[in-house]
Each structure stands twice: as C-alpha cells, then as structure tokens.
C-alpha cells in the first residue's frame with residue numbers, strides 16, 4: 001500500500017455554501033483532469049461572487065471543488081499517475097495518487113444529489129454535454145433520473161449532447177480482456193468492469209444524477225465563460241439562486257456505440273480528425289503499426305480522436321445520431 005508521497009500536495013479541498021433554506025445538494029467540480037483548467041477558473045469566479053454578494057445562494061447546499069486532482073493540476077497533465085475519471089471508486093489499499101483522490105472524492109460526491117463536472121478536450125471543437133443512460137433497470141447502469149439530466153442539459157448553454165458512455169466502455173473492456181496490452185497494473189485497470197466509471201457514473205451509482213460538460217478545447221479562451229455560464233444556469237434551474245429558470249434549448253444528441261483502442265504507440269491517424277467529423281463506411285481512419293488499415297465499419301461521426309493515446313487505451317470513438325431527445329423537442333442530428 002502506497003503512503004502519500006511527501007512531494008505530493010498535502011491536502012484536498014472543497015468549499016461548502018449552505019443556504020438558510022433547504023434545497024438541492026449540488027456539487028460542482030473542476031480539474032478532475034489536471035490540464036483542464038476552465039472549470040477551476042469558473043468555479044473560483046463563482047466563489048468570489050458568492051463571497052462578495054454578487055451571487056446569493058437562496059436554497060440548498062452548494063459544494064465547489066475547483067481542483068479535484070491537485071497533483072495533476074500542479075503537473076499540468078491529465079492524470080498524475082493514472083486517469084482519475086476511470087475505475088473511480090474508494091479503495092482500502094490505495095496504490096497510486098488517484099486512489100487517494102478517490103478516497104476523498106467519492107464520499108464527498110455521495111453527500112450530494114447533483115453533480116456538474118467541468119472538463120475541456122484536446123482537439124478543436126464545440127462544447128458539448130454528456131448525458132447518462134435512459135431510465136433502465138439493467139445490470140450495467142440502472143437509472144431513474146434521465147428526465148432531470150435532460151432538463152438541465154438543455155439549460156447549460158450548449159447545443160450538442162452525447163450519451164452511450166458506459167455501455168461503449170463495457171464493449172472496450174470485453175475486448176481488452178481478450179487482447180491485453182501494457183504492464184500488469186495497466187492491464188488490470190483497463191480490463192476492470194468499472195473501467196468506464198468516472199465522476200458522473202459514480203454519482204449515479206450512489207442514487208444521484210450528474211452531467212459532464214466539455215467546455216471547449218483546453219486552451220480555448222472562451223471555455224471558462226462556457227463553464228461559468230453553466231454553473232449559474234444550473235443554480236438558477238435548481239432554484240438555488242434568485243434567477244429565472246433559463247429557457248431550454250434544443251440539443252442535438254449523438255450516441256457513442258464503438259470505441260477503438262490504440263494497440264501500439266506507432267498506430268496513427270490518416271489525418272487530423274476533429275470531434276464529430278463525418279466518416280463514411282469503409283473510409284480509412286488510420287493505420288496500425290504494421291500498416292493494416294483501420295476503416296469505419298459504418299457511416300458515423302468520429303468522436304474524441306486522441307493521437308496521443310497510449311497503447312491499450314482508447315484511440316477514438318464512433319457515434320451515431322439518436323432520437324432520444326426528440327420527444328422533448330430536440331433536433332435529430
């Protein structure tokens with residue numbers, strides 16, 4: 001079991017605001033990935049406004065955690081020793097820094113009913129929101145709050161939504177068990193059934209509901225404003241500040257259905273893909289280290305292409321349009 005290394009940040013931190021009137025229990029998180037700083041900037045802006053009285057909490061409990069992974073944040077990288085937003089669960093025998101973060105974060109999440117988790121992404125593209133599953137009583141991710149997530153997603157100020165996360169990961173995990181890549185610890189993590197469990201999935205497993213907002217490219221100067229607007233709109237929608245519920249806007253929904261791993265560090269893309277680029281059936285997406293072509297199995301959109309992915313980890317995803325939100329007035333992609 002690994003103790004905390006003396007070179008690591010010595011503590012974790014969150015800030016709690018309690019209104020005089022009961023209401024929702026909301027937690028907003030930033031820098032779950034240490035190089036995604038827009039959420040930290042936006043959360044600190046909200047903290048300053050709460051302290052100055054420019055924002056007034058009128059109901060409920062608000063917990064703000066601007067930097068969830070302080071070591072990765074100090075290092076300016078996605079994770080310190082691994083990706084915190086995978087295999088997220090408390091553990092009695094922490095093996096790496098992210099295990100210590102999880103042991104602080106998971107009980108904190110469980111004290112709340114709603115999570116807004118603020119991220120940014122690698123390649124250029126528009127902001128989008130991750131929805132959880134539809135209501136279901138299946139084994140993978142049973143859920144009963146889809147309507148709440150959809151209603152909030154429509155008010156965050158973005159036009160695009162993505163679902164299908166955990167089911168797509170389950171597919172990737174099943175494949176990795178057949179063809180493991182990497183060292184023993186990495187293999188164990190990559191092939192764990194909980195591999196796809198990050199902050200929002202953990203929140204749902206505890207009876208809550210949650211959205212991940214991807215606010216733009218890491219360095220996009222507009223991303224902190226996207227994050228800030230989403231926090232304020234969430235507070236208004238939940239009745240936690242004295243502001244009208246924002247008008248819902250149409251969302252175009254894409255469902256992830258396929259994940260393709262890098263198998264070798266020398267696997268490479270055929271071109272610089274941008275998230276939501278269209279690919280036609282049979283189109284060459286990239287090639288393996290041995291020269292074998294990786295082609296689209298069907299007409300799709302390519303999502304989260306990551307040329308820097310490590311062997312054994314997700315290289316890109318495929319998504320297709322979903323009519324899930326049409327009943328609520330969403331546009332079909």
Ligand SMILES: [Zn+2]
Pocket residue numbers: 032033036119120
């Ligand atoms: Zn992220």
